[in-house]
Amino acid sequence: MTYAPQLRIPATYMRGGTSKGVFFRLEDLPPAAQVPGAARDALLMRVIGSPDPYAKHTDGMGGATSSTSKCVIISRSTQPDHDVDYLYGQVSIDTAFVDWSGNCGNLSTAVGPFAIANGFIDVSRIPREGTVAVRVWQANIGKTIIVHVPIQDGQVQETGDFELDGVTFPAAEIVLEFVDPADEGEDGGAMFPTGHIVDDLDVPGVGTLQVTMINAGIPTVFVDAAAIGYTGTELQGAINGDAKALAMFEAIRAHAAVRMGLIDDVSEAAKRQHTPKVAFVAPPRDHVVSSGKTIATGDIDLLVRALSMGKLHHAMMGTAAVAIGTAAAIPGTLVNLAAGGGARTSVRFGHPSGTLRVGAEAAQVDGQWTVSKAIMSRSARVLMEGAIRVPADTMDAPAGT
Incomplete structure (x- = not known):
C-alpha cells in the first residue's frame, strides 16, 4: 500500500x-x-x-x-x-x-x-x-x-x-483597544441580555445564585466566590483536580448560556464550549499566586478566577478581561461590588498568575449601558x-x- x-x-x-x-x-x-x-x-x-x-x-x-x-x-x-x-x-x-x-x-x-x-x-x-x-x-x-x-x-x-x-x-x-466591545449581534443582544445587571440563576443541584451576565469582550457569567464556597485566591490545582467542582461550573455555564440566549437548551452547551465563560469574583486579600509571588490586598481592586474550555485558566483570557473591566465600570454588578462599588474607569484584578489592569469607558444612554472601548496592554x-x-x-x- x-x-x-x-x-x-x-x-x-x-x-x-x-x-x-x-x-x-x-x-x-x-x-x-x-x-x-x-x-x-x-x-x-x-x-x-x-x-x-x-x-x-x-x-x-x-x-x-x-x-x-x-x-x-x-x-x-x-x-x-x-x-x-x-x-x-x-x-x-x-x-x-x-x-x-x-x-x-x-x-x-x-x-x-x-x-x-x-x-x-x-x-x-x-x-x-x-x-x-x-x-x-x-x-x-x-x-x-x-x-x-x-x-x-x-x-x-x-x-x-x-x-x-x-x-x-x-x-x-503592545496596547490593545477593543472598540465598542459589547456584543449586540445575533447571539447576544444587549450588553446585559436579560436587561438586568444582576440576576437570580437557578442551577439544579447547585441552587439559586446571584449572577451578572454580560456580553462585552466575550459572553461571561460572573458569580460571587463566597456563594459557591471559594475565596477567589484559588489556583488551578484547587479546581481542575476536583471533578465535582468542574461539573458545578459547567452546570452554571450551561444554564447561564440559556438565560443569555446563546443556546436554546442546556444540552447544547457541549457544542459551545468556548462561550460563555464562567468566572467567580471576590474582594481583594493577601494571597500567593502560581509563581510563588505574594500579592498584597492593596495591590488589587478585586480577585477574579475564570474557567476556559472547562478548566480554570492559568491567568486570564483577554476577552474575559474586557468583560471584567466593563462590568467593573458599571455600578451594581457583582464585579463592581467586589471591587468596592462606585464609578471607575479602570480596575486592577488578581488572577492565578498575578495581576492585570484593564480600562473601560462605560456610560448609560437612554437607560441602557454601553461601553465605547476597553484598553489593556499585552505582548506577543x-x-x-x-x-x-x-x-x-x-x-x-x-x-x-
Whole structure:
C-alpha cells in the first residue's frame, strides 16, 4: 500500500498574551480549507493534534490546554477602514470540535505583528521608530480591535522590558483597544441580555445564585466566590483536580448560556464550549499566586478566577478581561461590588498568575449601558515560522478520525 506525502502549509507559531497558537494566511490554506466547513475544521484539528484521548497533543502543535489549542486565520480585510480580518478557532482537546463562537483576546495581540510581518500593512505606514495602529476586524464576533504595535528599525519590536503576569519572559508592550466591545449581534443582544445587571440563576443541584451576565469582550457569567464556597485566591490545582467542582461550573455555564440566549437548551452547551465563560469574583486579600509571588490586598481592586474550555485558566483570557473591566465600570454588578462599588474607569484584578489592569469607558444612554472601548496592554512574539505538516488525506477523513 502506498501513502501520500504530507501537505506542507506555511504557518507561524506565535505567543499572544498568555496564549499561543498557529497562525495562517487564508491564501496559504488548501482550497477546501479556505472556506468554512468540515474540511477547514478537520485541518485545524489535525494541526493541533485533536481529538486526543490522551489529552497530550503529542502528534500536533497544541499544548493540551485551552490556552494552547488555538488556530488563527488572517486575510486582507473585507471591511472598510480595516487592515485585516481575523478569524479564531478554539480547538477542543478531546473531542472532534472547533468552536468559532468567540474571540481570543490574548491572540488578538499577535494579529497586529503578524499582519505587519506578512505584508498586510502598506510599508508607507511603517515608521523607522514608533508604533503602527493595525485595525483588525474580528470576524467571529464582528468587532473592531486596534492593535498598537511598536516598531524599531522599521521592524516589529518583539523584545523589551514589559512584564506580563502568566508569561515567563519580558517582551515589548503592545496596547490593545477593543472598540465598542459589547456584543449586540445575533447571539447576544444587549450588553446585559436579560436587561438586568444582576440576576437570580437557578442551577439544579447547585441552587439559586446571584449572577451578572454580560456580553462585552466575550459572553461571561460572573458569580460571587463566597456563594459557591471559594475565596477567589484559588489556583488551578484547587479546581481542575476536583471533578465535582468542574461539573458545578459547567452546570452554571450551561444554564447561564440559556438565560443569555446563546443556546436554546442546556444540552447544547457541549457544542459551545468556548462561550460563555464562567468566572467567580471576590474582594481583594493577601494571597500567593502560581509563581510563588505574594500579592498584597492593596495591590488589587478585586480577585477574579475564570474557567476556559472547562478548566480554570492559568491567568486570564483577554476577552474575559474586557468583560471584567466593563462590568467593573458599571455600578451594581457583582464585579463592581467586589471591587468596592462606585464609578471607575479602570480596575486592577488578581488572577492565578498575578495581576492585570484593564480600562473601560462605560456610560448609560437612554437607560441602557454601553461601553465605547476597553484598553489593556499585552505582548506577543513569534516562536517559530515556516510550515506545518499534516497528512494529505486529513481533509478527506470524517471529522475525528
